[in-house]
Amino acid sequence: MPSKMWSVVDLLDWTTGYFQQHGIPNPRLDAEVLLGHLLKKSRLQLYLHFEMPVFQEHLTPFRELIKKRIAHTPVSYLTNRKEFMSLDFYVDERVLIPRPETEQLVETILTAETENFQRLLELGTGSGVIATCLAVQHSEWEIVATDISESALAVARKNAEIHACTAQIKFLSGDLFEPVAAICANGDAQFDWIVCNPPYIKNTERDTLRPDVRDHEPEIALFAGNDGLDVIRRLIAEAPKYLAPTGKLILEIGATQANTIRTLLEAESAYATYKLFKDYAGKERIVLASVP
Ligand SMILES: C[S@@+](CC[C@H](N)C(=O)[O-])C[C@H]1O[C@@H](n2cnc3c(N)ncnc32)[C@H](O)[C@@H]1O
Incomplete structure (x- = not known):
């Protein structure tokens, strides 16, 4: 970035061009989000302050963000922020x-017919978005993630x-059902819902992934064996043991x-x-299976 007096608009234009040269897919959007993050302004506010000068105290960290973005850091x-179901995570x-x-x-x-109290297990909670959104919507549900x-x-x-639901979600670590096996052993603590967005990418598809994903997101969250089904197979086989009567297993699956x-x-x-649901692109991406 050349040394000069920068305004918001100059900086956005320059960064957009630089991102373009480096093959970053949404160059203008990324430039705006990163600069807005640093200046603590929304994208709209940036537009309202187009001529505002940007000083060295912000230019130095902005340069660092640019470097990381061209190295494909998402x-x-x-x-450190992602919106999900209109909540900030x-x-x-x-x-x-x-x-x-x-x-x-x-x-x-949320749209399935459910009785007031539900006991729900989320496996592979990651950032906790699924469990947290459900807890926010249903403060009466008991959730294990x-x-x-x-x-x-x-x-x-x-x-x-952040979303004030720690009392409602019990977090446990371990391999799939292993952390809940003891709770469910006596059969009276089974779940009305088991939900999972599992890793489902084939190991062999690694080279086809965008570098943002392949080089930065956790491998354990992405890959599931040579056919991508290592985790899903176990979920389908083991879930019935942990489901209450009429309980449901709901999974996100890969597009193919x-x-x-x-x-x-x-x-x-x-x-x-069981039932499969299509996404907005017409691909079956959600499976919902029920026990009797
Ligand atoms: C695709 S990510 C989903 C994260 C989050 N639930 C979401 O929807 O954004 C899969 C998650 O499953 C976890 N995971 C992978 N294998 C697992 C296993 N055998 N047992 C428990 N969790 C597992 C990963 O650590 C990761 O957080």
């Missing part, structure tokens, strides 16, 4: 950045604190996995019914 890790490299398609998973649960990554759980706890998942569910006699 914007959300640079701002803290994120960093310990967790997957919540995706818009996962909002549909939460909406499907788990993850195999202790460092992800630290982020999830932070988000539960629906048919294999139908086969897995049909082979599992514990399920009474």
